[in-house]
Amino acid sequence: MIEVKNLSKHYKIVQKDPGLTGAIKSLFKRKYTTKKAVDEINFNIEDGEMVGYIGANGAGKSTTIKMLCGILTPSNGEITVNGIVPYKERKRNAKNIGAVFGQRTQLFWDIAVRESYELLKHIYEIPEEEFQASIAMFTEVLDLEPLMSVPVRQLSLGQKMRCELAAAFLHNPSIVYLDEPTIGLDVAVKVKIRQFIREMNRLRGTTVILTTHDMQDIEEICKRIIIIDEGKVLYDGSLQSIKERYGDKRIIHFELEREGEFQLPSSMADKVEWSYGDEGRVSISFSNHTITAADVISEMLQSYQIRDLTIADSKIETIVQDIYMRGI
Ligand SMILES: Nc1ncnc2c1ncn2[C@@H]1O[C@H](COP(=O)(O)OP(=O)(O)OP(=O)(O)O)[C@@H](O)[C@H]1O
Numbered sequence: 001m002i003e004v005k006n007l008s009k010h011y012k013i014v015q016k017d018p019g020l021t022g023a024i025k026s027l028f029k030r031k032y033t034t035k036k037a038v039d040e041i042n043f044n045i046e047d048g049e050m051v052g053y054i055g056a057n058g059a060g061k062s063t064t065i066k067m068l069c070g071i072l073t074p075s076n077g078e079i080t081v082n083g084i085v086p087y088k089e090r091k092r093n094a095k096n097i098g099a100v101f102g103q104r105t106q107l108f109w110d111i112a113v114r115e116s117y118e119l120l121k122h123i124y125e126i127p128e129e130e131f132q133a134s135i136a137m138f139t140e141v142l143d144l145e146p147l148m149s150v151p152v153r154q155l156s157l158g159q160k161m162r163c164e165l166a167a168a169f170l171h172n173p174s175i176v177y178l179d180e181p182t183i184g185l186d187v188a189v190k191v192k193i194r195q196f197i198r199e200m201n202r203l204r205g206t207t208v209i210l211t212t213h214d215m216q217d218i219e220e221i222c223k224r225i226i227i228i229d230e231g232k233v234l235y236d237g238s239l240q241s242i243k244e245r246y247g248d249k250r251i252i253h254f255e256l257e258r259e260g261e262f263q264l265p266s267s268m269a270d271k272v273e274w275s276y277g278d279e280g281r282v283s284i285s286f287s288n289h290t291i292t293a294a295d296v297i298s299e300m301l302q303s304y305q306i307r308d309l310t311i312a313d314s315k316i317e318t319i320v321q322d323i324y325m326r327g328i
Pocket of ligand 1: 011012013035036037055056057058059060061062063064
């Protein structure tokens with residue numbers, strides 16, 4: 001079980017004035033600012049849960065996961081993972097957990113995948129019989145056989161990620177942290193990876209904490225989500241209830257013909273939320289009980305030349321995007 005109480009992580013950042021003079025000045029007199037990457041968060045995760053830990057870029061997800069793994073020491077607050085305080089007992093904690101961190105590898109670059117697994121067997125002191133049974137199962141579900149004799153550096157991104165996942169589960173940890181496990185992969189590999197994670201949870205009761213920007217991962221793996229924004233927990237609850245609560249939300253993304261200032265047509269002022277991005281991109285979010293998609297489009301067409309538009313449906317993707325835009 002994972003228990004997180006008033007957990008914070010503040011980074012001290014050196015402030016530099018612009019230019020060479022600024023850089024030289026900062027060598028002698030340092031000015032610091034504090035970034036509250038994680039700010040007094042609380043949650044408990046029970047054994048066997050599969051939780052999506054989501055938020056926009058820079059929200060504080062990786063910082064939290066690193067504290068749970070014991071890589072970072074919190075500035076304030078408490079964490080226990082199966083009764084262990086991770087940063088105090090990093091090695092004991094490591095026996096309990098598995099992790100996949102985007103670009104980093106825990107496989108050995110120059111040797112064949114099978115030999116990497118053999119090394120991990122010794123590092124984690126996995127009994128031979130258990131090791132063989134896991135390898136047989138992972139090989140089948142993740143289709144690893146053709147990859148076993150290939151050196152890791154020769155694997156494609158998708159092949160490597162399949163091998164990484166097997167490595168993370170090899171010592172049968174009770175908790176696995178997965179940071180963007182499907183990023184940049186094709187649909188077929190994504191399907192295989194999601195299937196493997198679900199299977200591990202079903203067969204071994206592994207607790208899974210998943211951070212991802214791919215909402216399809218969340219839909220297919222997690223029953224519960226924790227949404228984090230600017231270091232604070234914005235939502236913690238079931239995926240189902242957030243869908244019921246926000247199921248009427250729609251977002252329309254417009255690409256305007258001309259870039260520059262954007263002003264929302266006044267007729268929609270109290271009915272929608274909007275955000276304006278680069279290159280004339282406007283996103284308008286609304287409840288379909290307040291205004292229809294047809295009305296939003298027609299109001300926009302009267303005020304702007306529209307190059308393109310897409311209507312997002314009420315899948316979790318839209319709901320989460322809407323929450324990022326306007327809060328809960
Ligand atoms: N070592 C560091 N020093 C200073 N600031 C940091 C450091 N690591 C992260 N930050 C800042 O802390 C905030 C949270 O970063 P974090 O990496 O936890 O976000 P994230 O939610 O994982 O984002 P992403 O989805 O982009 O991976 C960001 O504003 C980031 O710039």
